[in-house]
Amino acid sequence: MSGSDLIRAARQARRRAHAPFSNFKVGAALETADGTIVTGCNIENASYGLTMCAERVAMFKALSEGHRRFRRIAVVADTQEVSTPCGACRQILWEFGGDLEVILANLRRETGRRRLSELLPLPFGARLL
Ligand code: THU
8 A cells, every 4th residue: 555545545534523623624544564554533522622633543443453563654634734643642653553654644735754753752651661
């Protein structure tokens, strides 16, 4: 699967976002080590703080389906500027995915690629416990 296929899957997932409070819809597509694609979208809640980001939905879905090794994640939002995962998602992605490639895109084009270690330098992790 190419980066553009992964972006396409994230765009499709974004259409299922439940974002009535922010109107900021996000889609994610996580590629596992065996090439499976697991998608996610943000799901907001009236109490706001219970909102779950697209990236964590994708990761938790994948983990709950038994996947443990991951390669890349594509994240799509409708912004001109590059939109990157929030701090909480960076931490969760690091814990379960390690130094993933993070492919960022909007509705029309890819906006950037980063390693997760660039987005989350000096991470806290289980090895420190
Ligand atoms: N959000 C995501 O789903 N992923 C991101 O990378 C950034 C933020 C969601 C959370 C909330 O539903 C909305 O976007 C606005 O913050």
